Amino acid sequence: MDDQRLERFFRRLRVRDTLGQAEREALSAVAGQTVYFAPGEMMARYGSSPSKSLLLVQGMAARQNTVESGQQQITAFHIAGDFVDLHSFLLSKLDHDVRAMSAVAAVEFPHDGLRRITEEFPHLTRLLWLSTLLDGAIHRQWLVAMGRLTAIAHMAHLFCEHFVRSDNVGLVEDMSFPFEITQQELADALGLSNVHVNRTLQELRRQDLVSWDTKRVRVIDWKRLQEVGQFDPIFLDVVQTPR
Amino acid sequence: MDDQRLERFFRRLRVRDTLGQAEREALSAVAGQTVYFAPGEMMARYGSSPSKSLLLVQGMAARQNTVESGQQQITAFHIAGDFVDLHSFLLSKLDHDVRAMSAVAAVEFPHDGLRRITEEFPHLTRLLWLSTLLDGAIHRQWLVAMGRLTAIAHMAHLFCEHFVRSDNVGLVEDMSFPFEITQQELADALGLSNVHVNRTLQELRRQDLVSWDTKRVRVIDWKRLQEVGQFDPIFLDVVQTPR
DNA sequence: TCCGTGCACTATCGTATGTTAGTAAAACGG
DNA sequence: CCGTTTTACTAACATACGATAGTGCACGGA
Secondary structure, three states, X not given: OOOHHHHHHHHHHHOOOOOOHHHHHHHXXXXXXXXEEOOOOXXXXXXOOOOEEEEEEEOOEEEEEEOOXXXXXXXXXXXXXXXXXXXXXXXXXXXXXXXXXXXXXXXXXXXXHXXXXXXXXXXXXXXXXXXXXXXXXXXXXXXXXXXXXXXXXXXXXXXXXXXXXHHHOOOOEOOEEEOOXXXXXXXXXXXXXXXXXXXXXXXXXXXXXXXEOOOEEEEOOHHHHHHHHOOOHHHHXXXXXXX | OOOHHHHHHHHHHHOOOOOOHHHHHHHHHHOOOEEEEOOOOEEEOOOOOOOEEEEEEEOOEEEEEEOOOOXXXXXXXXXXXXXXXXXXXXXXXXXXXXEEOOOEEEEEEEHHHHHHHHHHOHXXXXXXXXXXXXXXHHHHHHHHHXXXXXHHHHHHHHHHHHHHHHHHOOOOEOOEEEOOOOHHHHHXXXXXXXXXXXXXXXXXXXXXXXXXXXXXXXXXXXXXXXXHHOOXXXXXXXXXXXX
C-alpha cells in the first residue's frame, strides 16, 4: 500500500520517469515516522552523521553554512517532495546545517532501509541517485548566477527555478508558489546583503515581474522573468524518459 | 584483469572505502577507448546527451557555462581520477560544457555498461553515486566561498581543496600540485575578473602562502593557507568507511 | 631571427553592492 | 489587547571589485 505522505515525491519522480507499484511499495515500506520542526529550528547539524534521511512533506527548509564572520550562506532550498539530506546516506558527515524555514513536516528514511533498496531495486536506486544529481545541477546554476549574473538577474533566476520546481509537485496556484522566508534568508541564498535584496526586490516589482507578500511569490510576467534571469530550465531535466 | 588506466580512480575510491577484485574487474570491463583532447578543446557540449561518461586519466578539465554577456563561469575543475560527466548517465541533457584545460586523456564509459553495473553491483553503484555526491559537496563549498568569503579567502580555499584532492590521487610532489590553467580561467572559476585574480594572487604570494609558475601550485604555508581560506576538509569526506 | 600571439601584469577610474544606523509597520506572545 | 520582537524598508556613506586600456615578456612557428 502506498504511503500518502510520499505523494509529492512520487510526483516529482514521475515527471522524469515511470515508477512501478513494487517500487512505490518498497519506498513506502522504508518510510518511518513523520517528524515536525518549528520555523528556524535545526533539522540536522554540520559535522553530524545522521542515520536517517529526511523527505520534506510540508513547508520549506534550507541547507546552510556559517563562515567565521558569522555570516550565513544558504546553498539549497527544499520544498515538499524533496529529500533534504539524501546525500548523508553515503557521505559520512554532513558538510552543512539543515534548517526549517517555515513549519516543516518530514518523513524519516532510515539508511539501512535505503541500503536495502540499493541492493534490491536497481532502477529505484537510479531514481534516488537522480534526485541527488538534480541537487547538484541546481548548485551549478546557483554558481553561474552568483558568479556572473547581476543581483536582479540572479534573483529572477531563483524565482524561475522555484516556480518550475513548485509546479512539478503541484504547489503552483494562480501563477504563485509558497515562499515563506525572510528577505535576510533570501539574501543568504543569493550571497547579498539584506539591504541589497530589498533594493533588488523593489526593482523586480517595479518592472511588474513578480510580487511577494512573504507567504507566496506570484509570477506576473513569466516570459520576461525568464529573460531577466537568463533562465533555461534544461538543468531541472523535466523530461519523462527511462533512467 | 585490472585496467591500469583506472588506477587513480581506484585510488580515489579506496581513500573512502574498500574496492573488491570483482568490482575492479567490472569497471575495467566497462572501460572503453582512451580519447585525447588538446588544451582548450571541448570535451562535451551544453544541451547534448552523451552516451558515454569520461574518466580523466591525464590533465585537467572544467565544466563551464556561458552567460548572455559572453562571460564564462566554471563550476568544477577535474583532475586525473575524476569522472567529468558521470551525472550524464542519468541526466538526459548536459547543463554545461566540458572543456580541456590542458592536454587531456580520458577513458570512455558507455552508459549501457554503467547501467549493467547498477543492475549487478550494488556496492559499486553506491561508490559511483558517492563520486557524484562529492562533486555536489564541492559545489556547495564553492557557493559558500563565492557568496560569503573575500576574494583572497576564496582563492586560498580553492587551492586548499585542490591540494587535498591532488594528494588523494597521488599528484602532490614536494608540497605542489599540477595546476596548468590561465589566470583568466581561475577568474572564471572564482567569479572574479582576471585583473582582480592577479591582484589577489599577488597578495597570496606576498604573504608567502603559495607560489604558482603556471604549471604547478606550491603550498608554502599549509596551516596559514587553510586559515586564510577558512578551509575545513570535512566536505571532501576523506574517511575510510563502508558505504 | 623575426614576427605574431597569448598571457601576466599594471594604472586609472567607475560602480554594484556592502555597512551602519536608523524608522515604521507587522507579527507575535502573554 | 498591549508590549515586545521581528521584519521591511530607507538614507548616507564606504569599498571591494570590475572595466578599460594599456605595457612588456615569453613562447612558438616559419
